[in-house]
Structure formats: C-alpha cells, structure tokens
Amino acid sequence: MIPYGRQDISQADIDAVVDVLKSDYLTQGPRIEIFENKIAKMVNAKNAIAYNSATSALHGACFALGVSSGDWVWTSAITYAASSNCALYLNAKVDFVDIDPDTINMCPKKLEEKLAEAKTKNELPKVLVVVHMAGQPCQMKEIKRVADQYGVKIIEDASHALGARFEESITGDCQYSDITIFSFHPVKIITTAEGGVATTNDSDLAQKLSLFRTHGVTREPSLLKKKDEGGWYYEQILLGYNYRMTEVHAALGEKQLDRLAEFVDIRNQRAKNYDEAFKNFPIKFFTPKENTYSSYHLYLIQLNETNKRKEAFTKLREAGIGVNVHYLPVYQHPYYQGLEYKDRFSAPNAEAYYAGAISIPLYPGLTDQDQEKVMTELKNNL
Numbered sequence: 153m154i155p156y157g158r159q160d161i162s163q164a165d166i167d168a169v170v171d172v173l174k175s176d177y178l179t180q181g182p183r184i185e186i187f188e189n190k191i192a193k194m195v196n197a198k199n200a201i202a203y204n205s206a207t208s209a210l211h212g213a214c215f216a217l218g219v220s221s222g223d224w225v226w227t228s229a230i231t232y233a234a235s236s237n238c239a240l241y242l243n244a245k246v247d248f249v250d251i252d253p254d255t256i257n258m259c260p261k262k263l264e265e266k267l268a269e270a271k272t273k274n275e276l277p278k279v280l281v282v283v284h285m286a287g288q289p290c291q292m293k294e295i296k297r298v299a300d301q302y303g304v305k306i307i308e309d310a311s312h313a314l315g316a317r318f319e320e321s322i323t324g325d326c327q328y329s330d331i332t333i334f335s336f337h338p339v340k341i342i343t344t345a346e347g348g349v350a351t352t353n354d355s356d357l358a359q360k361l362s363l364f365r366t367h368g369v370t371r372e373p374s375l376l377k378k379k380d381e382g383g384w385y386y387e388q389i390l391l392g393y394n395y396r397m398t399e400v401h402a403a404l405g406e407k408q409l410d411r412l413a414e415f416v417d418i419r420n421q422r423a424k425n426y427d428e429a430f431k432n433f434p435i436k437f438f439t440p441k442e443n444t445y446s447s448y449h450l451y452l453i454q455l456n457e458t459n460k461r462k463e464a465f466t467k468l469r470e471a472g473i474g475v476n477v478h479y480l481p482v483y484q485h486p487y488y489q490g491l492e493y494k495d496r497f498s499a500p501n502a503e504a505y506y507a508g509a510i511s512i513p514l515y516p517g518l519t520d521q522d523q524e525k526v527m528t529e530l531k532n533n534l
C-alpha cells in the first residue's frame with residue numbers, strides 16, 4: 153500500500169536517537185531547549201515550548217489564554233477534533249466557522265458574519281483556533297482584522313503547516329496570533345514520533361505554557377509564592393499536567409528540522425505534478441492562494457459527484473493506494489452531537505466538501521513511480 157503520508161527517517165536521525173539512549177538524560181535534559189531554540193529561530197518566534205503532542209500543546213494554549221467554563225471557543229468545521237477538544241478539556245463551549253470551499257480553510261467572511269451575530273447574543277468567543285488545512289495558510293490578515301474588531305484571541309493550529317508562509321510571515325512567527333501550535337506526528341511535516349510545540353512572542357503566555365506542561369511546578373525564584381527553603385525547594389503554583397516531551401523525541405525533532413526546507417520543497421514539487429495531471433480529471437483540487445506558500449501536509453481532492461466517493465475510495469484502497477479522508481466536520485462526530493447546544497452547529501460548505509473529499513498520497517519519500525501509479529489508478533477509478 154502506498155500510504156497517504158509517511159515519515160522520512162535518515163541515518164542522522166537514528167544516530168541522534170541512539171546518542172540520547174546512551175546519554176545521562178532520557179527526559180528533562182538539555183535537548184529539549186536545543187530543539188525549542190532551533191524551532192523558534194526557524195519560525196522567527198521569541199519562544200517555543202515543546203509538548204508531548206500538539207493536542208496537549210493546544211490544551212496548554214487554551215489554558216494560557218484563560219479559557220475556562222462558560223467561555224466560547226470557535227474553530228474551523230473541517231479540522232481534526234483536537235482543535236476543539238482542547239477547549240472542552242477546560243469546560244468551555246465550542247462552535248464551528250464554515251469553510252471557504254476554494255481553500256477548505258476557515259472563511260473570513262463567514263467568520264465576520266458569525267461574530268456580528270454572536271455579539272448581538274452576547275456570545276462572542278474568547279479564542280478562535282485557526283487551522284491551516286493541509287498546510288495552506290489561512291488568510292491571516294483578514295482573520296486577525298476581524299478577530300481584533302471583536303477582541304477575540306487567536307491560536308493558530310498549524311499542525312499541518314510547519315514550513316509554510318503567509319505573505320512575508322513565516323507560519324509560527326505569531327505575527328497574526330497569540331500562540332501557534334505545530335504537531336510532529338509521523339504523518340506531519342517533521343516528526344518526533346509523538347510531539348508538538350507552542351510558539352509565542354508573549355513572555356507571560358510562554359511562562360504559562362511552560363508551567364502547564366509540567367504540573368504547574370517551578371523553581372524559578374521570581375515565581376515562588378512562599379519563601380525559598382533551600383536547594384531542594386519547588387512550588388506548585390497552578391494545576392498543570394505532565395505534558396513534557398522526552399530527550400529522545402527532542403533529539404529526533406532537532407535532526408528532522410535540518411531537512412524541513414527540503415521536505416516542504418519535495419511536497420510542493422509532488423503537488424505540482426498532481427495539479428498538472430488533474431487538469432483534465434473530473435475532480436476539484438486546491439492550489440494555494442498566491443500570497444501563501446503551502447507546506448502541503450496533504451493533497452486534497454474533491455469528487456464532483458459525491459455519490460461516487462465511497463466507491464472510488466474503496467477501489468483505490470483495493471488498488472494499493474492508501475487514500476484517506478480529512479475530515480468529517482467535527483460537529484458531526486457522535487460525541488459532539490451529544491453536546492446540549494448541538495443544534496447551533498451549521499457549516500454547509502464543510503459538509504459539501506466532506507461528501508466528496510479524498511486525500512491522496514503525498515510525502516517526501518513518494519517516488520516518481522509511486523506517484524505515476526497513484527495518478528493512473530485515479531484515472532481508472534474516478
């Protein structure tokens with residue numbers, strides 16, 4: 153099976169992991185900070201705080217921005233459920249903004265309309281989780297302008313978008329947001345096996361993000377509430393979790409970063425090949441907007457005839473093409489349908505996209521031969 157996504161591990165990656173296993177620290181050692189500094193520098197952010205997943209980093213981001221019971225948090229209707237679960241963990245309520253059918257990203261106009269309506273009901277969200285679907289950055293200037301108008305904070309869920317750019321802004325530099333989150337799951341742009349990171353330019357948010365991932369515990373003299381009792385002394389000053397990344401994962405991530413530009417470049421080249429081939433196919437595909445550079449985590453297609461999706465999907469899988477679907481609109485999951493305010497969920501563009509959506513193989517190790525096979529099988533089965 154040619155998978156839809158796959159990690160690319162080099163000998164240097166393996167050596168880096170083995171070195172950690174032979175070293176003194178498997179966790180809470182020096183490599184976390186090395187990894188954090190490297191990624192902060194690469195995305196042009198002041199702070200990077202590594203977590204054991206993007207999911208836990210999203211939880212930390214919502215916490216740092218003060219999300220709590222009674223607050224609303226909004227995200228895009230087409231995303232992985234982690235983008236909204238993070239708010240539910242803090243007992244907030246969630247709602248979903250519909251997508252732009254040409255980008256599958258949150259639609260700035262729909263956002264503006266929804267915010268205007270929410271204001272009349274006194275139900276404005278505290279935080280907006282913006283998702284760069286498939287690696288294509290959202291129209292951040294527009295989104296930030298609208299969010300600022302209503303005093304809404306922004307988290308970028310850039311799980312798909314390490315190495316992407318919006319105009320002059322590198323995704324992760326937080327030029328248009330409070331906090332940005334990246335995921336290092338093996339199908340994402342670089343991997344640490346499991347892992348994530350939060351970037352921010354705000355030192356208070358950075359401090360909260362650091363405390364939250366390690367039980368809310370600190371030895372930092374300026375943060376202690378009571379008297380320092382000696383060299384052993386630490387205090388828990390808020391309720392955090394154990395969301396720490398290990399040295400093993402950080403070492404892998406640090407080495408993977410050396411190949412980030414190469415990974416994203418190959419993904420873009422492969423995507424161009426697909427674009428070219430699909431001009432005459434009965435499908436819709438999504439070329440990035442001119443003012444963006446996509447990291448191309450996924451190559452999405454949408455069948456014109458949605459009644460053929462299931463059949464095409466099954467045939468492609470049978471032909472050894474590891475197609476997938478990203479994503480069921482989050483609010484259609486049974487868990488979300490169990491929320492008492494479920495009747496407000498509405499995103500017709502997201503539902504129309506989902507009905508015809510297929511993700512096809514795209515990853516750095518995809519060979520010319522594999523890609524030819526994918527294109528041939530698509531041609532035969534659509």
Ligand SMILES: *Cc1c(COP(=O)(O)O)cnc(C)c1O
Pocket residue numbers: 205206207208231232234235283309311312334335336337346347348
């Ligand atoms: C993968 C993903 C996550 C979760 O990432 P993990 O590192 O697996 O926790 C969150 N949001 C989006 C959009 C994702 O694709």
